[in-house]
Amino acid sequence: MKHEPNATANAAAVTVGVLYVVCRVLVLLMPDLFLSITGTWFHGIDISQIAAASTAADPGSFVLGLVTSVGAAWAVGYLFARSYNYFAKK
Numbered sequence: 001m002k003h004e005p006n007a008t009a010n011a012a013a014v015t016v017g018v019l020y021v022v023c024r025v026l027v028l029l030m031p032d033l034f035l036s037i038t039g040t041w042f043h044g045i046d047i048s049q050i051a052a053a054s055t056a057a058d059p060g061s062f063v064l065g066l067v068t069s070v071g072a073a074w075a076v077g078y079l080f081a082r083s084y085n086y087f088a089k090k
Helices: 005-029 031-041 048-055 059-089
Strands: none
Touching (some): 005 059
């Protein structure tokens, strides 16, 4: 199976964009739950001291986070497809 790099990159970018927006909405609705979840993901580190500033984040930080995460996902998707196609030939 061959991956089209642009299609794979676009799919990765859209997926991360949707997940980013859903996650942001859920964090706004249930911040305590997501602080608990984040603590488990980072092996019990208590991030509540630094999370206070992020829960009141302005729309500009939301847009910056969305744009940078989508851009990074696109780059990873493109690199993945190119690498996959390279190694699939061998």
